[in-house]
Amino acid sequence: MTNSIEIxxxxxxxxxxxxLQDLNLNIGEGEFLVLLGSSGCGKSTxxxxxxxxxxxxxxxxxxxxxxxxxAEPSERGIGMVFQSYALYPQMTVKGxxxxxxxxxxxxxxxIEKRVARAAEILQIEALLDRKPGALSGGQRQRVAIGRALVxxxxxxxxxxxxxxxxAKLRVDLRVELKRLHNQLQNTMVYVTHDQVEAMTLxxxxxxxxxxxxxxxxxxxxxxxxxxxxxxxxxxxxxxxNFLHGHLESGAFRVDDMVMPMVGYEFAAPQTADRxxxxxxxxxxxxxxxxxxxxxxxxxxxxxxxxxxxxxxLVYAKLGQHSxxxxxxxxxxxxxxxxxxxxxxxxRASLFDRDTEDRL
Amino acid sequence: MANSDTMAAPxxxxxxxxxxxxxxxxxxxxxxxxxxxLVFALYYALPLYVMIVTSLKGMPEIRLGNIFAPPMxxxxxxxxxxxxxxxxxxxxxxxxxxxxxxxxxxxPSVIISxxxxxxxxxxxxxxxxxxxxxxxxxxxxxxxxxxxxxxxxIVILLREAxxxxxxxxxxxVHVVFGMPINTLLFRNYFASIPEELFKAARVDGxxxxxxxxxxxxxxxxxxxxxxxxxxxxxxxxxFLFGASFTGPDLYPMTVQLNNIVNSVQGVKEYxxxxxxxxxxxxxxxxxxxxxxxxxxxxxxxxxxxx
Numbered sequence: 001m002t003n004s005i006e007i008x009x010x011x012x013x014x015x016x017x018x019x020l021q022d023l024n025l026n027i028g029e030g031e032f033l034v035l036l037g038s039s040g041c042g043k044s045t046x047x048x049x050x051x052x053x054x055x056x057x058x059x060x061x062x063x064x065x066x067x068x069x070x071a072e073p074s075e076r077g078i079g080m081v082f083q084s085y086a087l088y089p090q091m092t093v094k095g096x097x098x099x100x101x102x103x104x105x106x107x108x109x110x111i112e113k114r115v116a117r118a119a120e121i122l123q124i125e126a127l128l129d130r131k132p133g134a135l136s137g138g139q140r141q142r143v144a145i146g147r148a149l150v151x152x153x154x155x156x157x158x159x160x161x162x163x164x165x166x167a168k169l170r171v172d173l174r175v176e177l178k179r180l181h182n183q184l185q186n187t188m189v190y191v192t193h194d195q196v197e198a199m200t201l202x203x204x205x206x207x208x209x210x211x212x213x214x215x216x217x218x219x220x221x222x223x224x225x226x227x228x229x230x231x232x233x234x235x236x237x238x239x240x241n242f243l244h245g246h247l248e249s250g251a252f253r254v255d256d257m258v259m260p261m262v263g264y265e266f267a268a269p270q271t272a273d274r275x276x277x278x279x280x281x282x283x284x285x286x287x288x289x290x291x292x293x294x295x296x297x298x299x300x301x302x303x304x305x306x307x308x309x310x311x312x313l314v315y316a317k318l319g320q321h322s323x324x325x326x327x328x329x330x331x332x333x334x335x336x337x338x339x340x341x342x343x344x345x346x347r348a349s350l351f352d353r354d355t356e357d358r359l
Numbered sequence: 360m361a362n363s364d365t366m367a368a369p370x371x372x373x374x375x376x377x378x379x380x381x382x383x384x385x386x387x388x389x390x391x392x393x394x395x396x397l398v399f400a401l402y403y404a405l406p407l408y409v410m411i412v413t414s415l416k417g418m419p420e421i422r423l424g425n426i427f428a429p430p431m432x433x434x435x436x437x438x439x440x441x442x443x444x445x446x447x448x449x450x451x452x453x454x455x456x457x458x459x460x461x462x463x464x465x466x467p468s469v470i471i472s473x474x475x476x477x478x479x480x481x482x483x484x485x486x487x488x489x490x491x492x493x494x495x496x497x498x499x500x501x502x503x504x505x506x507x508x509x510x511x512x513i514v515i516l517l518r519e520a521x522x523x524x525x526x527x528x529x530x531x532v533h534v535v536f537g538m539p540i541n542t543l544l545f546r547n548y549f550a551s552i553p554e555e556l557f558k559a560a561r562v563d564g565x566x567x568x569x570x571x572x573x574x575x576x577x578x579x580x581x582x583x584x585x586x587x588x589x590x591x592x593x594x595x596x597x598f599l600f601g602a603s604f605t606g607p608d609l610y611p612m613t614v615q616l617n618n619i620v621n622s623v624q625g626v627k628e629y630x631x632x633x634x635x636x637x638x639x640x641x642x643x644x645x646x647x648x649x650x651x652x653x654x655x656x657x658x659x660x661x662x663x664x665x
Contacts, residue, residue: 074564
């Protein structure tokens with residue numbers, strides 16, 4: 001896969017504040033990359049740097065092999081979609097779609113053709129003569145996507161495009177975006193703080209924190225093999241259970257519980273004993289009949305039960321540690337009873353307690 | 360029966376309310392409020408009333424001393440005299456000369472100052488450069504220095520530039536002095552426009568001027584009206600600069616008015632003075648009446664975000 005976007009040693013600081021630090025990232029041709037992180041992690045800043053809306057302090061950005069570090073946004077071959085839609089209120093939908101093309105002095109019949117094609121793809125043909133004020137949120141966001149579409153560019157940049165929509169519409173547009181990507185096969189860089197959007201849309205996810213990429217990988221890697229404690233904690237809802245203990249000769253000990261890490265793939269062979277943290281996802285804990293086959297069995301004390309329809313979330317105590325378990329929606333568990341649970345160490349994650357990196 | 364009642368209720372709701380709108384009776388509190396308002400309205404309207412009736416009376420009637428009495432014999436003679444015959448020094452062509460001077464000062468001053476200030480405000484809010492905040496702060500300091508302090512330096516500057524005593528010089532002074540407040544207005548207004556709109560336009564390949572003319576201008580009519588009104592009234596009502604930087608032939612209407620009213624020779628023609636004052640005030644008044652609604656909207660829009 002050739003690289004569509006290459007970012008080399010990118011630095012950005014506002015005065016003394018370093019927003020991005022020595023950031024390197026390669027985005028493949030036709031890839032859907034999601035920049036994921038909580039607010040203030042630098043994900044939107046990075047996107048603005050790629051778009052050319054922010055001047056970088058140091059480093060280089062290449063798009064399609066061309067150094068665009070100092071190029072104007074319009075010269076980079078990108079289209080961008082914003083959270084607030086950012087449609088020009090005094091222009092019609094058609095005016096909004098064709099504004100960029102007029103600036104680029106594209107011939108009139110070509111503009112007509114491209115606008116018609118974008119309108120067809122996004123099913124907004126009936127809205128072309130309306131002003132943005134007369135559109136619903138979902139329609140506005142379609143027009144905003146259309147504005148990127150008509151530019152006929154290789155790279156689409158999305159800055160939290162679905163955050164202003166209500167929950168149901170967000171799911172619908174998410175599916176449409178994925179379909180659009182399958183259809184167009186453009187490179188897409190998508191910023192969000194919503195991990196569901198990230199998991200569902202991405203070919204690869206870059207989890208960011210403090211201006212650095214904590215982990216870059218497929219949704220599967222991010223979910224199953226988080227590289228450090230931050231990623232492990234950030235991804236997954238409800239989030240991972242963490243128990244603080246020690247790794248001693250291949251077994252994890254916490255209080256009087258011993259968990260031999262049978263089947264766990266260590267990142268590097270472990271020789272020395274060390275303080276460690278084990279992370280177990282609530283949905284990877286088994287109960288009932290399945291416990292029989294589980295490598296490790298424990299008794300948990302049920303503290304609180306939250307039935308959520310599709311699932312039942314159980315807040316339990318494992319020894320003295322609070323422990324969340326995700327069970328089937330039909331599970332009948334009562335507060336105060338003891339629940340036998342099974343854990344598979346091969347699906348758990350182990351982290352060094354000092355460096356917080358995956359072991 | 361009970362069943363049919365519950366069925367009927369939603370139908371009645373769907374039909375909407377019927378009958379006349381219930382009237383609120385004038386309460387005691389309301390009478391107090393409106394009474395007070397009325398008293399104050401009269402208090403403020405009374406001088407205007409006196410001016411109007413006096414300007415329509417002849418001198419013999421004025422000498423009777425009943426200033427509140429309506430004119431027994433309506434005459435427009437004082438208005439004509441104020442406009443075209445009243446003397447100031449050796450010129451005896453009334454306010455008409457001042458009016459045309461004022462117009463010649465007003466139009467270029469307003470156009471240039473609003474145009475420059477809008478671009479200033481746009482640049483300072485959207486295209487921030489290194490030191491733009493400092494630049495803006497310095498500009499703001501200018502708004503708080505009393506004009507009188509700067510009179511003499513300006514006289515020297517204009518003299519050196521060869522503009523002293525000319526309309527061009529006065530226009531220049533008005534443009535410069537209108538800059539701080541109008542730049543502030545425009546900057547705050549543009550700052551309230553979402554930044555993403557600006558970014559989208561840049562991605563769409565629009566440059567500094569294209570964004571200004573095609574995106575920002577169509578959205579900023581209210582603030583333009585505010586700026587226009589501030590400038591028109593400010594420049595029209597200016598006395599200090601007009602008196603300081605021009606000569607008798609080029610005096611604006613306000614200075615001319617002052618000279619007519621304060622001339623010491625002969626009888627005090629109160630009716631002519633009143634007519635002259637009303638004539639001078641007509642331009643700003645007209646502007647307010649025509650664009651009052653937009654003015655309030657623009658002030659509110661500019662004030663939301665600072």
